[in-house]
Each structure stands twice: as structure tokens, then as C-alpha cells.
Amino acid sequence: MFRRLALIGGGAAAASLLSELLERDTTPPLQLDWFTGGGRPARGVAYATTSEHHLLNVRAASMSMFAGKPRGFLDFVQRSDPAVNGTDFLPRRLYGDYLEAEVARALKQGQARGHHVNLIPFAVDALVPETDGVTVIHGEESHRVDAAVLALGALPPQPLGVVGAAALASGRYIVDPWRLLAGADQTQPPPRKVVLVGLGLTAVDVVLELSARWPQAGFVGLSRHGRFPEAHLRNAALPVDDGAGLVEAMRDAPEIRQWTRLLREAIGQPGIEWRAVVDSLRPHLSGLWAELPLEQRSRFMRHARWAWERARHRMAPAVHDAVDALERSGRLQRRCGRLHAVEVDGASLRLTMAHAGVVETLDADLVIQTVGLDTDLRRSNHRLISQLLTNAHIEADPLGLGVIADRNGRLQHGDRHWPHLFAIGSLLRGTLWESTAMPEIRQQARHLADQLLDG
Numbered sequence: 001m002f003r004r005l006a007l008i009g010g011g012a013a014a015a016s017l018l019s020e021l022l023e024r025d026t027t028p029p030l031q032l033d034w035f036t037g038g039g040r041p042a043r044g045v046a047y048a049t050t051s052e053h054h055l056l057n058v059r060a061a062s063m064s065m066f067a068g069k070p071r072g073f074l075d076f077v078q079r080s081d082p083a084v085n086g087t088d089f090l091p092r093r094l095y096g097d098y099l100e101a102e103v104a105r106a107l108k109q110g111q112a113r114g115h116h117v118n119l120i121p122f123a124v125d126a127l128v129p130e131t132d133g134v135t136v137i138h139g140e141e142s143h144r145v146d147a148a149v150l151a152l153g154a155l156p157p158q159p160l161g162v163v164g165a166a167a168l169a170s171g172r173y174i175v176d177p178w179r180l181l182a183g184a185d186q187t188q189p190p191p192r193k194v195v196l197v198g199l200g201l202t203a204v205d206v207v208l209e210l211s212a213r214w215p216q217a218g219f220v221g222l223s224r225h226g227r228f229p230e231a232h233l234r235n236a237a238l239p240v241d242d243g244a245g246l247v248e249a250m251r252d253a254p255e256i257r258q259w260t261r262l263l264r265e266a267i268g269q270p271g272i273e274w275r276a277v278v279d280s281l282r283p284h285l286s287g288l289w290a291e292l293p294l295e296q297r298s299r300f301m302r303h304a305r306w307a308w309e310r311a312r313h314r315m316a317p318a319v320h321d322a323v324d325a326l327e328r329s330g331r332l333q334r335r336c337g338r339l340h341a342v343e344v345d346g347a348s349l350r351l352t353m354a355h356a357g358v359v360e361t362l363d364a365d366l367v368i369q370t371v372g373l374d375t376d377l378r379r380s381n382h383r384l385i386s387q388l389l390t391n392a393h394i395e396a397d398p399l400g401l402g403v404i405a406d407r408n409g410r411l412q413h414g415d416r417h418w419p420h421l422f423a424i425g426s427l428l429r430g431t432l433w434e435s436t437a438m439p440e441i442r443q444q445a446r447h448l449a450d451q452l453l454d455g
Contacts, residue, residue: 002146002420002452003028006136008124008384009151010036011044013425013441015103016065017151020449022110022117029114033145035138037123040096042103044153045178047096053208054092055316057201059236061086063095063438065102067446073098087236089316126387129413129421147452150403150411150423154373155380160197166344167367173342173349174368177206190214191365195351197339198371199223201313206370208322211331219332220362222353226336229310231320233275243280247288254291256299278311282434289433290407294398301399335362342367373436375429376400393421397430405431409448424448 005021007014018034034041040048056063064072076098077084084090107117120138127148128135134148159168159175167173174180194210196203199221207219221228246266250259267274281288292300300308315323326332337353337360344350351362377385377396388394394411395404403411403423409431410417424444428435435444 001026001454004031004145004147005033005452006124006134006145006148007032007034007151008037008127008136008148009044009153009425010034010039010041011151011153011425012042012047012065012099012438013153013445014044014149014151015042015099016438016442016445017149017424017448018117019065019102019106020445021452022106022113022115024449024453025113026115026453029116030110031116031118033118033120033136033143035120035122035124035136038121040100041119041121042099043096046153047092047099048178049096049181049205050093051181051205051209052091052093053212053319053322054205055089055319056092056095057089057232057314057316057319058437058439059086059232060084060088060090065099065438065442067442072102076101089232089318124384126384127393127421128391129393129411129418131419134420147420147422149409149448149452150384150421150427151425152382152385153426155375155377155382155385157369157371157374158376158379158381160339160342160369160371162339163342164344167342167349170344170349172344172364172366174366177202177368177370180368181206181209191217193217193363193365194219195349195362195364195367196221196370197223197351197367198369199226199228199334200309200370200372201229201315202372203370204228204315204319204323206368207326207332208319211326217331219326220364221332221334222337222339222351222362223306223334224336224338225306226334227310228315228323228334230275230314231317232314233273234317243277243284246277247281247284250288251291254288254293254296256292256296256304260304274311275314282312282439285434286407286432286440290431297399373426375402375426377403393418399430401430401433402427402435403430407431408451409444422448422451 007018021030060074064070066072074086077094110117122138124136124138126137134145135142136145157175163173194217196206203221249262266277337355339353341352342349348363348365349367353360377389393413397404405411405423405428406417409422409424411421411423425441426436434440
């Protein structure tokens with residue numbers, strides 16, 4: 001059993017693991033240092049928003065924080081509003097409230113069990129893992145723990161390589177959209193023409209919020225394929241089967257071209273709703289990903305990722321309706337193209353893009369990078385990640401999908417895995433692929449808690 005633990009990160013994954021640990025009766029009790037990095041613990045970036053426009057993209061009944069309490073979130077919101085249904089897509093701020101409430105409850109229960117939790121509202125500057133423990137360094141202080149867990153969530157976004165230095169210095173190219181949303185009302189005068197680079201769920205959040213704040217602004221969304229994520233069905237639909245036949249066929253042929261063919265055949269069967277096929281694969285995705293050779297993973301990232309992400313990470317129906325209304329009103333346009341350059345042009349920014357061999361330019365008062373989750377350690381300026389990479393304590397996934405780790409979350413260095421250094425959540429995308437949504441994170445939290453307490 002690891003008695004002295006360091007939990008590094010202040011978001012939902014850290015909160016879920018903390019709560020799992022504190023709910024266990026252990027002898028001797030735990031000594032746990034939780035480095036939240038500032039901000040409101042448990043909410044992280046995803047659930048810090050207060051906007052009513054930002055909805056969960058998973059139905060309420062599937063958003064419990066605990067694997068063993070499937071109705072947790074639904075029970076929480078129904079105590080205030082009994083009319084809420086398990087199939088509803090609720091505001092993310094409510095989920096942040098739920099996470100905070102669960103952490104407060106876990107801290108109280110942990111104290112009653114004799115556990116000691118030290119909440120430290122700072123980031124960790126460095127870690128020194130060894131075979132018998134980990135030294136944690138923050139500021140001028142350092143101390144030894146039995147094990148440490150990286151629960152960092154999304155890394156600080158980095159500008160795309162095609163963005164010029166002058167464009168970045170102008171303040172008119174926004175790398176971090178969430179920082180902009182936190183202070184968008186301070187932008188004077190409001191921009192009239194805004195370009196979003198990327199059309200995933202982050203772009204959806206940004207355009208819905210800013211279109212309400214800036215009623216005179218028009219928006220252009222730019223991506224290689226010019227398409228937003230798909231929408232959930234208004235009424236929940238169960239998978240037609242458990243997907244076992246499709247999964248077995250995919251395991252027999254771990255090759256992206258074959259998988260694409262098998263998916264098309266499954267979706268093309270009479271009476272089959274494609275969302276049900278995609279959803280039936282979800283419990284098996286980590287296992288399937290593990291069987292893909294690196295070359296096939298790379299092929300998926302180049303050619304099929306965009307289509308899979310559109311189908312897998314869908315918009316709530318109400319969000320889809322709001323985006324559709326913006327397009328029909330003419331305030332939002334979508335463009336296909338690969339971005340080649342962003343440069344200053346007088347009082348504006350000029351974007352150069354190409355599609356189907358045709359080069360075009362587009363001017364904007366403001367450009368917002370909305371490419372979504374950044375997990376590429378090789379480009380990150382995160383202080384702790386940079387220290388761990390520089391000292392060869394961890395290795396970056398070659399496809400930019402977080403760290404190299406085993407399926408239990410133990411981080412790799414050289415040809416070995418640290419016995420006392422773990423990760424949870426989005427940093428494990430390269431190992432598990434499906435590692436960013438709460439249904440998967442809560443399973444990881446329970447499994448990792450078991451390992452830490454049995455270690």
C-alpha cells in the first residue's frame with residue numbers, strides 16, 4: 001500500500017481519484033497532498049464555465065463521478081429540480097457544482113476515516129521519480145511521497161506552427177479560447193469579423209458564447225473538412241446489440257482500411273442507426289486501440305481521426321439547433337481549407353488557406369484557435385512536463401497523444417515503467433485512446449485507486 005501520495009492536477013480526473021481514495025477504509029490512513037494548481041478545485045477547464053450555452057455532450061444519467069454510483073450526478077441535480085430527466089443534456093456549470101460537492105463530501109468522509117489531505121493551491125515544479133518513491137518539488141519546498149499521479153488534463157494550448165510572430169504579438173490571434181471567454185466583455189470595441197480555426201466541440205462552445213456577447217459580429221469557421229460534430233439523437237437509443245460481432249471482426253483485422261470497411265458495412269445494414277453502432281464500440285475502444293500497430297495508429301490520425309471524432313464526440317440536440325440557427329441567419333459560415341499562414345495586415349489579420357489546390361485569403365478582426373485538446377508533450381511549455389521530459393523521466397507518445405505508459409497508467413522511461421509514478425485522464429490517450437470523457441475517467445479512477453492501495 002502506498003500511504004503517502006501526491007495528486008497533481010485540479011480537474012475532474014483528480015477529483016474522481018481523490019474521492020475514490022478517501023472513500024476507502026485503509027490502515028494506516030492516507031497522507032495525501034493535492035496540488036490543485038490554482039483555480040477552483042475539481043472543475044478544471046472543462047467545468048469552470050458559468051455559461052448556460054455550454055452543455056454537457058453526454059446525457060445526465062451517464063455522468064456520475066463514481067463507477068459504483070451510476071445515478072450520482074442525476075440524483076444531485078434532481079434534489080434541486082425533480083423535473084430533470086436522465087436523458088437531458090445539462091449545463092456544464094451544474095456538473096462543476098456536482099464535482100465540488102462530491103469532493104467536499106469525500107474530504108469530510110476522509111477526515112472521519114483518519115485520512116489527511118493537504119490542499120496545495122500551487123503547481124508542482126518538478127518530480128524526481130526513483131524506484132522506491134517520488135520527490136515532489138514546488139517553489140523552495142520538496143518532500144518525499146510513496147507515489148505520485150499526474151492528473152493534468154489538457155495541456156496549455158500552443159499556437160499552430162503557421163501563425164506568424166507578429167500575429168501572435170498583435171493580440172488579435174487568440175491561442176487560449178477559454179481565457180478569452182473569461183474576459184471577452186473587456187474587448188473594446190467588439191470585433192465585427194471573427195475566424196475560428198478548428199470546428200470541433202471547442203469551436204461550438206466559443207461561437208455560441210461569443211455570438212451572444214457580440215451581437216454585431218459575424219463568424220467564419222475554418223477546418224480541413226469544414227464540418228461541425230454530429231448531433232445526438234433527441235431521444236436516447238440503445239445499441240442494437242453489444243457490438244461483439246463487429247469487435248471480433250475488427251480484432252481479426254487490426255488495420256484502419258479494414259476497420260473503415262467493417263464500420264461502413266455495419267452502419268449500412270437496414271434499420272441500423274449509425275450512432276448506435278458507434279456507441280456499441282465505446283467499451284471496446286481501448287482494447288482495439290491497443291491492438292493497432294503504430295503505423296496503423298499513424299494512418300488513423302492522418303486520414304480517419306477527423307471523421308471518427310465527429311461521430312464519437314457529438315453535440316447536444318439543443319446545441320446543434322443553436323449552431324444551425326446561426327448558420328441560417330448568416331452570422332456563421334463554414335469554410336474548408338488547410339491553413340498555411342496567419343499574418344498581420346494593417347489593423348486586421350490575414351489568413352492564407354488552400355483547398356482542392358486553390359489558395360485563398362481571408363481577413364479577420366480576431367482569429368481564435370479552437371482546435372481542441374492539446375496532448376502533445378513535445379510542443380508543450382508546461383513546466384512540469386518539460387522538466388520530466390528533459391530529465392528523461394517520461395517519454396512522449398510519438399503521435400502527440402500524451403505520455404507513454406502501460407495500461408495501468410504507470411509511466412515509461414527507457415524500456416521500463418516507474419513503479420511509483422502514474423497518470424490518469426487525457427495524458428493516457430496514446431495508451432488507451434478513449435481517455436478524456438467522464439465515463440472512462442471514473443473507471444480509471446477506481447482501477448488506479450485499487451492499485452495505489454494494493455501497491
